[in-house]
Amino acid sequence: MQTKESSAMQTKPALAAVIGAPVGHSLSPAIHNAAFREVGLPWVFVAWEVPDGYAPEALASMERFGIAGLSVTMPHKSAVAEAVDSLTEEAKTLNAVNCVVCKTDSETELVGHNTDGYGLITSLREDLAFNPDGSTCLILGAGGAARAAALALAQAGAVRIAVANRTSERAEQAAALAGDKGEVVAPDTAGEFDLIINATPLGMGKLAGETPISPMLLHPDQTVLDLIYDPPETPFLTQARSKGIKAHNGLGMLIHQAARAFELWTSHPAPIQAMTAAASQGPASSQSPAS
Ligand SMILES: NC(=O)c1ccc[n+]([C@@H]2O[C@H](COP(=O)([O-])OP(=O)(O)OC[C@H]3O[C@@H](n4cnc5c(N)ncnc54)[C@H](OP(=O)(O)O)[C@@H]3O)[C@@H](O)[C@H]2O)c1
The missing domain is CATH 3.40.50.10860 (Leucine Dehydrogenase, chain A, domain 1)
Known part of the structure; x- marks a missing residue:
């Protein structure tokens, strides 16, 4: 007020x-x-x-x-x-x-x-109608955005917060922010989670043609948030949507x-x-x- x-x-x-x-x-x-x-x-x-x-x-x-x-x-x-x-x-x-x-x-x-965590959780709720409470989440990447996501998802009540990253030490550090709900996994476990978040630059700039994981691993019951907003449509988003998956880019997180x-x-x-x-x-x- x-x-x-x-x-x-x-x-x-x-x-x-x-x-x-x-x-x-x-x-x-x-x-x-x-x-x-x-x-x-x-x-x-x-x-x-x-x-x-x-x-x-x-x-x-x-x-x-x-x-x-x-x-x-x-x-x-x-x-x-x-x-x-x-x-x-x-x-x-x-x-x-x-x-x-x-x-x-x-x-x-x-x-x-x-x-950033507030922005991410608000975007999940408002842009994707995804309630993190009780959910299982996979974060791809372990940099600043991934760390904010791990902490915010734990605070929002997610029950499993997994991190997959090419440098395993950084994955451990990011997962630790989620306390006893955090763990490090291999990216090919993606099918096990309610929510997949891309927190890598795979899909933008020089990596514009790349996806962080094969969308073959995903199924229509899942939700995808790609934190990239430039370009607004990454190959990962396009491929996820083509499988009937609810997916959104990072603009909502940026705005919130x-x-x-x-x-x-x-x-x-x-x-x-x-x-x-x-x-x-x-x-x-x-x-x-x-x-
Ligand atoms: N929507 C928003 O509001 C918002 C806010 C912040 C960031 N973002 C986006 O989120 C993404 C990450 O940003 P950040 O600030 O967290 O960056 P960052 O701190 O540099 O972390 C980047 C992460 O991506 C991984 N990575 C980088 N290049 C890779 C490659 N070629 N193959 C596999 N993994 C790779 C890195 O792995 P290593 O640990 O092995 O180096 C690291 O874990 C960017 O796309 C950024 O634009 C969006």
Whole structure:
């Protein structure tokens, strides 16, 4: 619920940014500027290219120049977790921050959040009508996105959270985030799970033609979430859908993690429809910031 005090504060113009390297193709400016316009906040969101190793300087400037909110992407998520004043439980467990809130109650405090897990679970529920509670899940990959998925699925009540990854040590570390529900499996066990999540880059960029597992392993009772959103349709999604499997790309997760950040920064409910429409148009719409 929005307080009178926070409402007054939000009518002031403010700057928010995403830091990363590279960050030029980030959808975050398009998504957040659309949200600010939709709710009538005089905020502007920019993509800020910060070279690897310089995240602490970017954080210091939040306080100095009154930057109200920061999104964090590769390669800064761990460095920001080390540099903020405090961390939420998720961010601390993952040692990764994707959203910084500048709290200015009595003195300034930079709080590091990780909203990726929230984004993933909300996308599962809303885009795929998939309830993680009581489900069995296979995560392909063991990087930052996979780790956030393992923790969030455990918190959402999944009863079996398996990780398959080409580097087994990283698979063990990701599975451990799910506690006693976590395990490491071979990818050819995919047929055993209710939900399959692709958290590898197989299907995008130079790996655009590849799939993380053979869709021959899957059956129509399963659900697939491919965290890739560019391209919006990977070969894995196409092949899964051709087998009658419910499948969705990573755009929903991206939008919902941004929506959570928006709410943390502004105390306004996020305008999901406007954010979704902006994300679907791609980074070019960021050329029209909030006015
Ligand atoms: N939708 C969203 O909001 C969202 C958010 C974050 C990420 N993502 C997407 O999720 C994917 C993973 O991102 P991330 O940040 O977790 O990346 P990351 O930390 O670099 O992890 C990548 C994972 O993929 C595996 N991998 C990489 N190349 C591979 C290959 N050629 N064959 C097999 N496995 C391979 C890596 O295995 P090793 O451990 O063996 O190196 C690692 O486990 C990306 O496609 C990214 O775009 C989406």
